[in-house]
Structure formats: C-alpha cells, structure tokens
Amino acid sequence: MMETWWLALTFRLGYNTSLVTVGTMLLGAGAGMIGTFVLLRKRSLISDAVSHATLPGLALAFIIVGLIQGDGRWLPALLAGAALSAAFGLWAVQVISERTRLGEDAAIGAVLSTFFAFGVVLITVIQSMSVAGQAGLTGYLVGATAGMLAAEAQLIALCALGVLLAIVVMRRDFLLVCFDADFARTQGVATGRVDLAMLMLLMVVVVIGLKVTGLILIVALTIIPPVTARFWTDRPMRMVALAALLGALAGYLGVTLSSVTEGLPTGPLIVLAAFALFFVSMLFSSQRGVLAALLAYQRFRRRVHLRQGLLALARDEPIFDNLTLKILRRQGYLRRDGVPTLPGRAAARDAEHEERLWALYREREPEDALQQEHSGLTPIAEVLSPDAIMALEAELPPTAEVRG
Amino acid sequence: MSDFMMFSLVPLVVAVIIGMTCALLGNFLVLRRQSLIGDAISHVALPGIVVSFILTGMLASTAMMLGAGVSALVTVAMIELIRRLGRVETSAAMGVTFTSLFALGVLLLEWHDATGVHLDVEHALYGNLESLIWFEGTGLAALFDPTALAGLPRQLPRVALVGVLVVAFVAVFRRHLVLGSFDPDFAASVRARPALVDLLLVSLVAVAAIAAFEAVGSIIVIAMFICPAAAARLMTDRLATQIAWSQGFAVLASVLGYVLAGYGPGWFGFDASLSAAGTIATLSGLILLAACVAGPRRHPAAA
Incomplete structure (x- = not known):
C-alpha cells in the first residue's frame, strides 16, 4: 500500500494518473489563489452558491447532448452548461443582495438550494430517459478521477493553467479592490468589472473542479487553503502564493492517496488533506498559531x-x-x-x-x-x-x- | 382515493410539516443573517449518521438521530473554535468546517460501501419522500382504525413531534428570540440571554434538519429554511405577519410541489414522476423569485 502511494507520489503510476495529478495540482493552485481574493473580499461562501448552481446546467447539457448522440457524457458541453447556469446563479445572488433588503447570506442560501433542487429534478428526468452514461453524472456530486479520460484531464489542466495566468495578470487590480474599493475607484480602476472578473475566474475554477472533487467539495478548495495561508503571513501577495502552494499540495496528496486502493473517492481525500494542512497551521503557525x-x-x-x-x-x-x-x-x-x-x-x-x-x-x-x-x-x-x-x-x- | 391514501397522504403531510417547521425557524435565521448555518448543519448530518452507523452497526433511527445531533453540536463548536482561536472570519470558518466534515462523511461512506449499507450520498441529498408508503391506508376508514394507524411510516410521528417542539420553542421564547434577532446588545442588557437563545435556536435547527433529512433529504431542508422566510421578509415589515406569510408559502410550495412532481409529467403524457423534494424546493425558490420581483417591501431600507 505504501509502495503504491510512493509510486503515485513520484509520478510513476502510469501516464493517466500522472496527468490527473498534475491537473489537480494546477486546479488546487488556481482555487487557492482566487479563493484568497474572495476571502479578502469577505465573500468566501459565494463559491458555495456557484458550485451548487452548476447542477441544473450540467443536467440540461447532459439531456441535450444525450438526445443528440445517445450518450450524455461529453465533458466540454457539460462544463459549458455548468458554467452557464453558475453564471446565472451568481447573477441572481448579486441582484438579490443588491436590489432587495435580503442579506447576501439569504441570497446565497436561496440560490444554492433552489438551483440544486432544480438540478435534482432534472436528474430524475434523466433517469426516466433512455440515455447512456447516467452513472457518470453522479460522479459530479462527489468527484471521480478514477477512469478519467486523458482528454478530460488535459482539458482540466489547460483550463487551470489559463486561470492561473489570468490571476497573475490581474493580481494588482484584485488586491486594490479587496482592500480599498473606494480608493481603487479614484485610481481609475473599474471596480465593478474587476469584481466581475474575480467571480468569473472563481466560476471557472469551480466548473473545472466539478469532475475532480465534485460540486459539494470544490467549495473547500477555494476556502481552506486561503484560510490556511492567512496563518503564515500578513502580506497579501505572499498569502496568494502560499494559498496556491497549499492548494496544489492538498491536490497532490489527495489524488495520490486515492490511487492507492480502488474505490477511494478523490474529492473527500483532497479536502481532508487540505483540512489537515489547515489544522497543523492553526496549531503551529509561528505568527497566529494557537x-x-x-x-x-x-x-x-x-x-x-x-x-x-x-x-x-x-x-x-x-x-x-x-x-x-x-x-x-x-x-x-x-x-x-x-x-x-x-x-x-x-x-x-x-x-x-x-x-x-x-x-x-x-x-x-x-x-x-x-x-x-x-x-x-x-x-x-x-x-x-x-x-x-x-x-x-x-x-x-x-x-x-x-x-x- | 385509496391510492391517494396509500401513496400520497403521508408524504404530503410530512412535506407540509417539515416545510412549516423549517420555515418557522427560518424567519429568525434570515433576520439574524445566519441563513447559512442551516446550510452547514444539513451538510454535516451525513457524517453524523455514517459514524453512528459504523459504531452501532445498524441503521437504527435513534442512534442515527443521536449521531446527527452530536455532529451538529460538533459543527457549531468547531466553527466557534476556528473563529476564536484562528481569528478567522465567520463565513470562512463555516466553510472550512462543513466541507471538511462532509468530506469525512463521504469518505467513511465509500469506505464501508462493500458492507452493503442502504445509504448513499445521493439519497442523503435528494431524500426519498416517495418511499413513505402507508400500506394499511386503504380508505378513509383507515384514518380511524388503530391497527392501520399503527402501520404509519415512523417518519410521520417523528416530524410531527419535532414540529410541535419547534412551535413550543418559538412560543415560549418569542420575546427573547425577537430581541436577540434585532438587538443582541439590548437583549443582553435586559437579561434576555441572547447567547443561550442563539444556541437553542441552532440546536433546534439541527433537530429539524435531522428529522427532515431522513425523510426528504438535506437540499429541501436548506430551501425551506431560507426561501419561504426570505420571501415573507419581502412582503411585510411586521414579524408576526412575516411568519404567517412564510407558513403560507411553505404550505403552498409543499402541496403544489408534491402534486406537480407526482402528477405533472402525466398531464403532458409522460409516464414518469419527478423528485418530489426537488420540485418542492424549486417551487419555494420560484415563490422567492416572485417576491423579489413584486413583493411590496422588497427594496432595501433607505439608509
């Protein structure tokens, strides 16, 4: 058992496993980075709404693709559907918390439960249809990297890389908006647009993370590494880098652990690895540790x-x-x-x-x-x-x- | 008629009771801006139930309730600990806690999959309202027949009990609840014990979430905690009226949702049924949408 883990840790467990590992690490890094900005903006749980809001889009895309070609499992279409409905959910959270008297917490809770419930309804529709690949759909709830196709892993890795680059390019604007939105406005930064870009990147991370950790647990990757990083530094850019590192480490540990035995779910292992890092940091951090x-x-x-x-x-x-x-x-x-x-x-x-x-x-x-x-x-x-x-x-x- | 009694009466009643119970508590959660505590607690019911199953080796309902209750308390304690010791913002502390515990639950569940447990993640999320069949409910007469009544699915008396408990709590503590919701500092100054009432409220949220969890799944619970109360909040400025609205919305969503899920596809000529819990929750969201668009008190208060 330890031997298999060691092989996985050193990328010697086959091309596919290595590819998935690298993709997950990139995903973890991207999630950690964007999560840091969202945490600094004090909107951590918005990713919870985003991730749950992907389900109806996912299910609808599955139905449409399934009707066209008989098998609904086609990752690009599923991800596009998920992204569309997540964007719609985000917009709903934004509108409800801005235009009505309800707080952002109620908006997040209402959107996540309603969208998810509608997704569940659509899944019961799918179950009554004769479309192949239905079992693959539940994998999006808790994640399944076992049996992932090489093309899928490549797509995820590429998207994660794109997100990383985008964050690196936009980091100054993000930081300015996080710390002092009013000042950012006087400096000619379009704060609304920067906020939107931040949420869009968050959405992309959540959507490509669906396949890896599942839609309930991807939230953890955007919250736990940034909170962990906060224990070790007071400098925001260092915090971003550290969160990326911690996210990648959690992904690395989780994916390799899950390849040790058949049937170990990837998502929970990644999240628990992230939590272990968090726990150790909370106890032993040199600055803010217990x-x-x-x-x-x-x-x-x-x-x-x-x-x-x-x-x-x-x-x-x-x-x-x-x-x-x-x-x-x-x-x-x-x-x-x-x-x-x-x-x-x-x-x-x-x-x-x-x-x-x-x-x-x-x-x-x-x-x-x-x-x-x-x-x-x-x-x-x-x-x-x-x-x-x-x-x-x-x-x-x-x-x-x-x-x- | 006997079909209705056998297959639909119990799920319908259970759905209505759960909807009303959750919506009642939801009013206070929404007012306190603590809506997401319901979200967090309904997620961690899963690890509680799994752990209690692993410890006792059976799906005994008392043990499961106990396990879920303990896990809810653990969650609240963990959120507080992380918040205080780690100086982490509340919502982030909540996110760390419930995702980790949920991950633990999923991991344990998959680990023990081989032993053949009738419990899986999908079931925990979607619930299974449709499975609450009353085999003895063959006609109206069964309503007055003790032996037939004894055959009622055990979820019904349980959610009824929880409903009564919640109503009693709100009735007894209504002044404390109201004070604590609007002005915790003032509440503390007149010895209304806001911290204690807070804890009681969270515990009852946990109890309601767990009782509902088994029957209808966690997603409808979250929807019912938030949507009817939030919609009611947009209708009126008075708390009593708001509670009345929320109860009305909850009943409307439950009944309409159940009927739509069961018979809706049939009207369009499909021989299938939809997830009742999902439809109910979706409808409650649509009600909130309507309130957001047209509720008389939807605009934010002028600061």
Whole structure:
C-alpha cells in the first residue's frame, strides 16, 4: 500500500494518473489563489452558491447532448452548461443582495438550494430517459478521477493553467479592490468589472473542479487553503502564493492517496488533506498559531511576575505568589530562604528606578505617555531618547532612605 | 382515493410539516443573517449518521438521530473554535468546517460501501419522500382504525413531534428570540440571554434538519429554511405577519410541489414522476423569485 502511494507520489503510476495529478495540482493552485481574493473580499461562501448552481446546467447539457448522440457524457458541453447556469446563479445572488433588503447570506442560501433542487429534478428526468452514461453524472456530486479520460484531464489542466495566468495578470487590480474599493475607484480602476472578473475566474475554477472533487467539495478548495495561508503571513501577495502552494499540495496528496486502493473517492481525500494542512497551521503557525499564542502568553506572564516580584523586593514587601517566587529563585535573585541575593538587590533597584521614571514621565507628559506603548514592562530607554531620560532623572526626587 | 391514501397522504403531510417547521425557524435565521448555518448543519448530518452507523452497526433511527445531533453540536463548536482561536472570519470558518466534515462523511461512506449499507450520498441529498408508503391506508376508514394507524411510516410521528417542539420553542421564547434577532446588545442588557437563545435556536435547527433529512433529504431542508422566510421578509415589515406569510408559502410550495412532481409529467403524457423534494424546493425558490420581483417591501431600507 505504501509502495503504491510512493509510486503515485513520484509520478510513476502510469501516464493517466500522472496527468490527473498534475491537473489537480494546477486546479488546487488556481482555487487557492482566487479563493484568497474572495476571502479578502469577505465573500468566501459565494463559491458555495456557484458550485451548487452548476447542477441544473450540467443536467440540461447532459439531456441535450444525450438526445443528440445517445450518450450524455461529453465533458466540454457539460462544463459549458455548468458554467452557464453558475453564471446565472451568481447573477441572481448579486441582484438579490443588491436590489432587495435580503442579506447576501439569504441570497446565497436561496440560490444554492433552489438551483440544486432544480438540478435534482432534472436528474430524475434523466433517469426516466433512455440515455447512456447516467452513472457518470453522479460522479459530479462527489468527484471521480478514477477512469478519467486523458482528454478530460488535459482539458482540466489547460483550463487551470489559463486561470492561473489570468490571476497573475490581474493580481494588482484584485488586491486594490479587496482592500480599498473606494480608493481603487479614484485610481481609475473599474471596480465593478474587476469584481466581475474575480467571480468569473472563481466560476471557472469551480466548473473545472466539478469532475475532480465534485460540486459539494470544490467549495473547500477555494476556502481552506486561503484560510490556511492567512496563518503564515500578513502580506497579501505572499498569502496568494502560499494559498496556491497549499492548494496544489492538498491536490497532490489527495489524488495520490486515492490511487492507492480502488474505490477511494478523490474529492473527500483532497479536502481532508487540505483540512489537515489547515489544522497543523492553526496549531503551529509561528505568527497566529494557537501554540505560538500560548507561548507568547506564558512569556508575558513571566515578565509581569518578574517585574512585580522585583518591585516587591525593592519596597521590602513580602511575596506570597508561588510563581513569582519560583521565577525570582530561578533567575538567582532570591535565595531558598527568601532573602534577596546581591544581583537580586541590584535588579530590584533598577526595576524600582525604572518604575519611578515611568511614573514621573506619565505625570509630566500625560499626552505623550498615552501615545507610548507601556504595559509596565517596556524599558523606558526603548521609548525615550537618552536626553529625555537624563532630564527626567534630574527631576527625580532623591530617595530619602538608604536601603540595606 | 385509496391510492391517494396509500401513496400520497403521508408524504404530503410530512412535506407540509417539515416545510412549516423549517420555515418557522427560518424567519429568525434570515433576520439574524445566519441563513447559512442551516446550510452547514444539513451538510454535516451525513457524517453524523455514517459514524453512528459504523459504531452501532445498524441503521437504527435513534442512534442515527443521536449521531446527527452530536455532529451538529460538533459543527457549531468547531466553527466557534476556528473563529476564536484562528481569528478567522465567520463565513470562512463555516466553510472550512462543513466541507471538511462532509468530506469525512463521504469518505467513511465509500469506505464501508462493500458492507452493503442502504445509504448513499445521493439519497442523503435528494431524500426519498416517495418511499413513505402507508400500506394499511386503504380508505378513509383507515384514518380511524388503530391497527392501520399503527402501520404509519415512523417518519410521520417523528416530524410531527419535532414540529410541535419547534412551535413550543418559538412560543415560549418569542420575546427573547425577537430581541436577540434585532438587538443582541439590548437583549443582553435586559437579561434576555441572547447567547443561550442563539444556541437553542441552532440546536433546534439541527433537530429539524435531522428529522427532515431522513425523510426528504438535506437540499429541501436548506430551501425551506431560507426561501419561504426570505420571501415573507419581502412582503411585510411586521414579524408576526412575516411568519404567517412564510407558513403560507411553505404550505403552498409543499402541496403544489408534491402534486406537480407526482402528477405533472402525466398531464403532458409522460409516464414518469419527478423528485418530489426537488420540485418542492424549486417551487419555494420560484415563490422567492416572485417576491423579489413584486413583493411590496422588497427594496432595501433607505439608509
């Protein structure tokens, strides 16, 4: 089993499998890229409406082709039909959310359920007809790459490549519209047209993805990789590139896994691969990950405890908090019996001095102090210039008592 | 007549009850702009049912309901977790969650295909309203015959129970629901517990989706959650009137859809029938379309 997977991973499982793998990776990359822009535009779930809206077009194309040549399975016509009805669905979502008082969520839900239901009705029509290739139609629900023809795989790969190129060409306009549509308009960008182009590219990705992941799961490829990419970067162009990479990786893992045994569905495996990448990123991302956040919180807590402990030492106050005691001891500032060591005294004096400087600064320049980030922990030398600190120190009232 | 009693009465009643139940809850979902939570939950009923089947090894309805219920709760929890921990936007978090869980369900299903389960993806999506046959329903008299009534398909009492539950929930919590739908902050300030009511609403959406799922498939559920309520929203500005409209639309779509699906092709000389669930959902969409074109309150409020 592992051997078969390894063969698939290294593209040695026959020409067709390799072709499908490459096509799926291109598709994943395209979906990740366009999905990033749609996510930044906060319209992620619009792809859900698009994908469900493909079904009636698909079924109608199947009926028409079937009536003409007896077998409805002709990919180009099916994809064209799917694209037409998806475009119609998109238009409906747009019109409902703009012209009526209903929100975009209701528009998306209404369009996806109605279109899909109509598609189901058409499928029952097909079942009552004597057209060959009916079993192939259900493959569009959950995807089926097994038994895909070479010509079909080539078509998908070509379309995906075209989408990739189009996105690369239009990336600046997309970004401008995503972040500041008003500004984009002042720069002479036709925002309506850019939005339309974005949705059209999304539609193309969804339509060519039908055969690979099926119409319910293609949504995942346009949402999960961009969300995953968001964990790793704050720069939009990097996010787009990363989402493309993650999408391609998910496609690669999913397709190769599904070729291990007969009958493993491709779509779900691709989606689960994408989810695994997402999950790992959410936990372990260095910037926004759960683990990183926990670590940062721990670090912050230790700093607060250290600072408060030192201040308490400087003021000869007793310390009861166990964590504070532990941290002070580990730093070598406190002996086992609770008596401060020499370095401890020095550090405590510094902390006290620092605190007094901050207090004075806040008193003298309340407006400026408000502007500065000060959680009680930032060394004042990082915020103020040496001159300003000298001036403050000159104003400090002398400490009356000499602590031993 | 006996044909009608045997083949059509039960599906028709089930469709009407489910339509009305979902539309009732849908009013609040549409007002809260949470329409898509119904979409998400009806997708994840599949993995819940599959997992419960794998665990118990049978298609017992209680276990399936339980499984689907648990999966709905898991979904809500997962959406919240991803939203909070990952700082991801709600709709994106929803998209991540329900697609992944649905993928898991499909994978498990295909995996266990060899064991011969009477459960497949198409069935889960389309439902099978037509299979609810009442064999004992041979005539009007059967309506009063206890033994014949005992032979009613078990889906009927189940959806009826869920319907009663939903009506009771809305009746008891109507003030809280209304407050929370329009102004959650104010609701919190007068201790109307908007978070708790939210959770209850989502749970009931899950319960309704699951009960309907087995009988009519998930796609009609989503349509019924959204379309009648959205259409009603375009008819009036008053909530009570809106609910009344939505109920009317739901009944209209259910009855007309069922009749069209069953007898429509016959009128044109075709010897076939269409998917009842699909036709009902399509009709509800057409009603919404009509409301969008001509509803008296269709325009967005002037800001």
